[in-house]
Amino acid sequence: MEELLQSIIGESWILYVLLAAPPLVFILVYALVTVWTEMKVSAHMQDRLAYMYTGPHGVLQPLADILKLLQKEDTVPAAADKPLFIMAPYLVFIGTYAGFAALPFSSAYIGSDINLGAFYIIAVSSIVVVGLLMAGWASNNKWSIFGAMRSAAQIVSYEIPTALALLVAVMITGSLNLQDVIRFQEGGILNWVVFGGPLPVVQKLLLLPFTLTAFLIMFIAGVAEVNRTPFDLPEAESELVQGYNTEYSGMKFAIFYLAEYANMYLVSGVAACLFLGGWSSPFGDFMSGPLWGVFWIVVKGYFFVFLQIWIRWTLPRLRVDQLMYTSWKVLIPFLFACLFGVGLILVL
Amino acid sequence: MTAQEIYDNLKAKFGDAVGEARLDALQPWIAISETRTREICQFLRDEPAFAFDYLSCLSGVDYADGKLGVVYHLFSMIHRHKIVLRTMCTREHPHIQSVSAVWGTANWHEREAYDMFGIVFDEHPDLRRILCGDDYPGYPLRKDFKVPEFYNGMKVPY
Amino acid sequence: MKESRTLPTDYVSSPERTSSGRTLRTDEMILNMGPQHPSTHGVLRLELVVDGEIIVDVIPHIGYLHRCFEKHAEHMTNYQQVIPYADRMDYLSSMCNDWAYALAVEKLLKLEIPERVQYIRLIMAELQRIASHLIAVGTYAIDMGAFTPFLWCFRDRERILDLFEMTCGARLLYNYIWVGGVSHDLPPRFVEKAKDFCRDFRKTLKEVHDVLTYNEIFIKRTANVGVLPKDVAINYACSGPMLRGSGVDWDLRRDDPYGIYDRFEWAVQIGKGEAGTVGDCWDRYMVRMREMEESTKLIEQAVASIPEGNVQSAIPKRIRPEAGEVYVRSESPRGELGFYVISDGTASPYRVKARAPAFVNLSVLPEISRGAMVADLVAIAGSVDIVLGEVDR
Numbered sequence: 078m079e080e081l082l083q084s085i086i087g088e089s090w091i092l093y094v095l096l097a098a099p100p101l102v103f104i105l106v107y108a109l110v111t112v113w114t115e116m117k118v119s120a121h122m123q124d125r126l127a128y129m130y131t132g133p134h135g136v137l138q139p140l141a142d143i144l145k146l147l148q149k150e151d152t153v154p155a156a157a158d159k160p161l162f163i164m165a166p167y168l169v170f171i172g173t174y175a176g177f178a179a180l181p182f183s184s185a186y187i188g189s190d191i192n193l194g195a196f197y198i199i200a201v202s203s204i205v206v207v208g209l210l211m212a213g214w215a216s217n218n219k220w221s222i223f224g225a226m227r228s229a230a231q232i233v234s235y236e237i238p239t240a241l242a243l244l245v246a247v248m249i250t251g252s253l254n255l256q257d258v259i260r261f262q263e264g265g266i267l268n269w270v271v272f273g274g275p276l277p278v279v280q281k282l283l284l285l286p287f288t289l290t291a292f293l294i295m296f297i298a299g300v301a302e303v304n305r306t307p308f309d310l311p312e313a314e315s316e317l318v319q320g321y322n323t324e325y326s327g328m329k330f331a332i333f334y335l336a337e338y339a340n341m342y343l344v345s346g347v348a349a350c351l352f353l354g355g356w357s358s359p360f361g362d363f364m365s366g367p368l369w370g371v372f373w374i375v376v377k378g379y380f381f382v383f384l385q386i387w388i389r390w391t392l393p394r395l396r397v398d399q400l401m402y403t404s405w406k407v408l409i410p411f412l413f414a415c416l417f418g419v420g421l422i423l424v425l
Numbered sequence: 426m427t428a429q430e431i432y433d434n435l436k437a438k439f440g441d442a443v444g445e446a447r448l449d450a451l452q453p454w455i456a457i458s459e460t461r462t463r464e465i466c467q468f469l470r471d472e473p474a475f476a477f478d479y480l481s482c483l484s485g486v487d488y489a490d491g492k493l494g495v496v497y498h499l500f501s502m503i504h505r506h507k508i509v510l511r512t513m514c515t516r517e518h519p520h521i522q523s524v525s526a527v528w529g530t531a532n533w534h535e536r537e538a539y540d541m542f543g544i545v546f547d548e549h550p551d552l553r554r555i556l557c558g559d560d561y562p563g564y565p566l567r568k569d570f571k572v573p574e575f576y577n578g579m580k581v582p583y
Numbered sequence: 584m585k586e587s588r589t590l591p592t593d594y595v596s597s598p599e600r601t602s603s604g605r606t607l608r609t610d611e612m613i614l615n616m617g618p619q620h621p622s623t624h625g626v627l628r629l630e631l632v633v634d635g636e637i638i639v640d641v642i643p644h645i646g647y648l649h650r651c652f653e654k655h656a657e658h659m660t661n662y663q664q665v666i667p668y669a670d671r672m673d674y675l676s677s678m679c680n681d682w683a684y685a686l687a688v689e690k691l692l693k694l695e696i697p698e699r700v701q702y703i704r705l706i707m708a709e710l711q712r713i714a715s716h717l718i719a720v721g722t723y724a725i726d727m728g729a730f731t732p733f734l735w736c737f738r739d740r741e742r743i744l745d746l747f748e749m750t751c752g753a754r755l756l757y758n759y760i761w762v763g764g765v766s767h768d769l770p771p772r773f774v775e776k777a778k779d780f781c782r783d784f785r786k787t788l789k790e791v792h793d794v795l796t797y798n799e800i801f802i803k804r805t806a807n808v809g810v811l812p813k814d815v816a817i818n819y820a821c822s823g824p825m826l827r828g829s830g831v832d833w834d835l836r837r838d839d840p841y842g843i844y845d846r847f848e849w850a851v852q853i854g855k856g857e858a859g860t861v862g863d864c865w866d867r868y869m870v871r872m873r874e875m876e877e878s879t880k881l882i883e884q885a886v887a888s889i890p891e892g893n894v895q896s897a898i899p900k901r902i903r904p905e906a907g908e909v910y911v912r913s914e915s916p917r918g919e920l921g922f923y924v925i926s927d928g929t930a931s932p933y934r935v936k937a938r939a940p941a942f943v944n945l946s947v948l949p950e951i952s953r954g955a956m957v958a959d960l961v962a963i964a965g966s967v968d969i970v971l972g973e974v975d976r
Contacts, residue, residue: 123734219614223636223957306728307800310958393800394728396958397636451690451909478817482910484923484936496923498910502817502833509910530820533946541653556646556975566654 100177100188107375108338111382112139118383119390146334149327154217157324161215165208166325166332172204173339180346181256183356183370194255195243198347199236202302205340206232212333216324224323227310227397234404235301235308239344241412242295245288246351248419249274259355266359271352283422287415292352294408294415296381299344301404303337306389310397345381346374353377426474426506428453434475439465454496454509459521462512463548466527469499469508476503480528485538487568493519493542514544523549541566601630601642610634614957618647624722624964625971627945636956641949645942648975656935662688662902663761665935669922670756672937673973675718678704678711678747679915681760684935686841687911687922688762691904699892700764701843706777706885707747707759708842709878713784714743715916716871716878723868723965724795727804732791739787742780749773763898774886781879788875796872805868806859809951809963813862819947822940823918824874825967828854828867835914847884849877864966871968903930910938917941917968939973 113136120127128135153162176198178188191197206229213225247253249270250261262268264275271292273281301308325333349355355377356370364373395403428448432455435443442465444456457465469477477499486494497510514521523546525532535546536555543564546552557565562573572581601613616629626647632640652672656665669684670677682704689696721736744754749770751759759766795801811821816829826833834851836844852873854866906928912921918940925934944967952963 119730123731124738125734219612223614309728390731391794392729393724393795393798393804395800396804396956398956399803451907480820481912481919482921482923482936482938484934484938486925486934489927496908498921498923502831505838528820529815529818529950530943530946533942554646556649558646565651 097178097188099182099186100180101174103182104174104177104335104339104342107342107379108335109139109143111338111341111386112142114383115386118386122387122390143331146327146331149330151327151329152324154324156217158215158217161211162324163329165212165215166329166336168208168211169205170208170332170336170339172202172208173336173343175201175204176343176347177339179255180343181259181350181355182374183367184256184260185367185370187256190256191254193253195247195253195258195347195351198343199240199243202340202343203232203236205336212325218323221323228304230397231304231308231310231400231404232302234401235298238294238298238404238408238412239302241409241416242291242298243347243351245291245412245415245419246270248416248423249276249284249288250351255350255355259350259357262354263357263365265361266354269352269354269359280422284419287418287422288352290411291415291419292348294412295348295352296384298404298408299348299381300385300388301400302344303340303385305341305385307392307394308400309389309394310400341382341385342378345385346378348381349374349377426504428455428508431455431475431506431508435465435469438468452507452509454511456511456513459512459514462510462522463524463526466497466499466510466524470527474504476501477508478502478528480524480530480534481507483524483531483534483538485542485544485566487542487566488513489568491516493544493567495521495538495544497524519544520547521545522547525549540564543567601632601640605632605640605642607632611639616960624969625974627964627969627971627974629948629960629964631957631960633957636958638952638955638957638960641952641960643945643948645945645971645974648971650972650976652937652976653935656932658931660931662904662930662932665932666761667756667758669937670758671972672939672976673915673917673920673941673970674755675970676711676715676916677755677757678707678760679715679913679920681757682708682842683911683913683915683920684922684924685760685762686913687909687924688902688904690909690911691907691924691926692762692899692902694763694897694899697764697892697894697897698890700894700897702885702889703765703769703894704760705842705844706882706889707750707765709881709885710743710746710777712878712916713875714740716875717743719871719916719965719968720791720795720868723968724791724801726961726965727801729795729798729801732795735787735790739780739784742783746773746776746780749776761898762902764895766895768894769889774889777882777886781883784879785876788872792872796869802858802865804958805864805962805966808859808864808955808959809966810860811862811947811951815947815950816862819950820943821918821947822943823914823916824867824870825918825944825947827852828870828966829862830854830856835912835919839912841911841913844881847881849881849884852877864962867966867968901930903928912938915940917970917973918944937973937976939976941967941969941971941973942976945969945974 116127128138131137131141153159179191179194179197181187209228210225213221250258252258262270268275271288273284273288356374358365358369358373432446432448435455442458442461446455447453469475479500479502481498481500484496486496488494492513492515494511494513499510500507512521521544523535525535533555535549536552538544539546539552540554540556541564554561563570574581611632611634614631614633616631618626618628628644630642630644631638652668655668659665665684666681669680672680717736717740721733724732747757748754750773751757751767811825811829813829813831816826816831830853832851832853837851852870854861854870856866858865904926906926908925910921910923912919920940921938923936924932927933948967952960955963
């Protein structure tokens with residue numbers, strides 16, 4: 078895609094803007110669809126109908142929500158730290174959006190083909206922590222600080238299981254570049270890393286428990302990264318009145334909201350790329366190709382987003398120290414065992 | 426234990442601190458002195474034959490003859506018997522000894538009686554108004570209470 | 584040891600002192616779970632002194648919903664006129680408030696209550712108990728972050744409110760149980776609908792048990808949290824599920840009887856510490872869940888054997904009790920609801936004091952939450968099940 082565009086436009090800054098635009102467009106459209114999905118899934122789980130009047134079955138409701146948020150009064154608390162307060166939501170969004178740069182949407186399109194793709198995504202999505210701390214501090218509200226502190230501790234702690242699970246996948250596929258990882262898994266569902274990768278059957282069977290565990294932990298750590306229930310204590314509505322979000326309204330709140338949904342897709346997308354074959358079709362050659370690739374990665378990513386929504390409306394939330402305990406004393410030891418096992422099997 | 430037995434026992438132990446009693450009323454009550462309530466209640470709670478470990482209710486009352494009083498409804502979980510105690514104090518010197526050291530629940534009940542009637546409980550650990558605003562003038566449940574015309578600059582409607 | 588202060592001088596908290604006069608150490612902070620907060624279940628202000636996330640002290644401030652019930656009652660020209668005010672005290676269990684007040688006045692008057700009225704009162708009180716516990720459980724779940732059981736509980740509560748609306752026209756504040764009888768007789772299809780409700784309700788209870796009660800995360804949040812020892816509970820005169828959750832086998836419907844509870848088969852549920860310690864939040868929650876089942880049994884038995892009769896035959900035309908006083912207590916969903924009524928021989932009450940269970944249960948909150956974390960306080964406050972209308976009257 079880069080070559081195609083370059084041949085049309087030539088080497089100019091418009092080229093780079095056009096290359097960076099698709100993920101943004103995707104995020105905006107995807108956010109509208111996810112708002113609708115969340116609304117409907119939660120409603121049907123709770124034995125009620127959600128919006129039925131704005132369009133058939135409420136399909137225009139997300140649009141109405143966005144319009145409402147855009148025209149809301151943008152309040153800034155009088156005693157708040159203005160520059161930090163205004164910058165915080167944009168920083169959170171930038172951290173997430175930057176991660177989309179290395180997420181391959183098809184064999185022909187990737188925002189930026191870096192050799193360290195997976196590592197880059199993990200690293201740059203930590204900017205979100207800075208944004209959250211800024212939001213909590215600048216709000217000049219003790220409850221916001223509580224939420225921000227908890228959130229920072231949580232995200233930093235759950236980076237480690239994410240990175241270790243990523244390492245398991247990388248050990249099997251041999252590269253950090255996400256396009257290479259996906260090409261390694263091409264050829265059908267049995268070649269996916271979560272089922273052991275395209276290796277001889279004996280090795281696959283031995284690897285199976287480790288890869289399944291690593292995938293599961295990656296998903297759990299991803300949910301924690303996004304601050305979704307059961308890990309949503311930082312923005313626990315019933316305790317902190319929205320936590321770091323409390324003082325935000327209107328456009329800035331919309332940006333936080335958007336960043337949260339984008340982050341949900343990012344962790345789902347990364348998990349799908351590393352473990353479930355990314356844009357490669359599960360049927361091998363049938364339904365594969367550059368455009369089908371987009372379809373497959375969107376479907377796989379969206380399935381995990383749906384799973385996150387499902388879990389949110391089912392489970393209660395963990396307390397902050399239980400959250401930390403889970404990360405450090407449960408997930409990380411399991412991952413160490415996985416790493417050890419996978420390494421042993423690959424060497425032998 | 427019947428009310429008569431409780432009354433006899435108390436009279437024997439505390440003498441003058443135990444006043445009159447109405448044992449044939451619907452719910453028999455015993456009057457006790459307002460300066461020795463804690464002692465008497467402690468005895469009633471700790472003595473195994475009585476074991477009044479449950480203070481059901483502590484109410485302030487404004488009696489028609491210008492006196493303020495407090496009524497205690499005691500109950501024993503072990504023996505399942507009840508008794509009602511009553512103390513009185515005057516409007517000029519509204520002091521009654523607190524029993525919050527005996528039953529933890531008396532703490533909030535006494536704060537309410539102070540708030541509503543102005544009865545000051547001696548030895549209470551934290552006697553502040555509990556329901557009305559901290560700077561509210563007057564004691565609302567007294568019979569001679571007049572609703573203030575203005576409160577903090579706001580006109581009181583009725 | 585604090586010296587006693589009878590005349591308070593300072594009411595506002597500052598960075599160095601709480602509003603009750605306690606001075607702070609440098610690593611402590613005052614955090615206000617202010618009157619407006621999603622999980623204080625009403626306008627309750629909890630002033631927390633925290634050291635990081637650990638709570639060092641809790642000072643509850645109430646009175647935001649004080650509506651002078653007792654003063655109003657003294658100015659009524661008729662004892663029956665107090666009933667709507669009693670409704671509004673604990674607005675989530677109005678039937679039980681009405682019944683408690685009616686019991687007190689009926690004892691003063693020494694009235695005989697007809698059989699049909701007794702049955703109707705029991706059915707209404709037990710339906711109300713289920714409705715109140717559904718809210719307690721639903722809001723407790725939502726405090727813990729489980730959003731779904733809340734809506735399932737409210738869906739079933741709607742059916743109970745439909746039953747109430749059929750009978751007396753109101754969904755929340757009924758003015759139904761009057762001194763001497765009830766205001767309206769049961770409508771024709773009430774019994775059938777009540778039976779349908781009981782049958783369907785058991786399914787919902789099972790659903791909530793599946794999603795919430797034995798959920799690992801819920802147990803972790805509520806077991807061993809806010810443990811209330813037996814002797815502290817009795818000393819602080821806790822009652823209802825708070826007392827039973829601590830293992831004390833005490834229920835006013837059985838132990839200080841009123842109404843016709845002794846004719847039916849039902850059991851008193853107490854906490855046994857199955858998930859952690861006896862007297863923790865999980866026990867109190869479980870006592871409420873099991874009580875809902877017992878109430879269902881009571882309703883089924885009562886509607887099966889309800890006799891005919893005139894429900895308004897014993898309502899006195901003029902209520903003028905002889906001078907005297909009485910304290911009568913009944914088991915409301917929150918605990919021991921007592922009314923202390925003093926009559927001076929006229930048609931107007933001289934003094935009506937409402938002993939509200941939520942008021943008394945709330946006073947034990949500081950004792951059981953020292954050393955807990957802020958997130959635990961939400962669990963503990965939810966398990967006390969307060970309704971501010973009753974706390975403040």
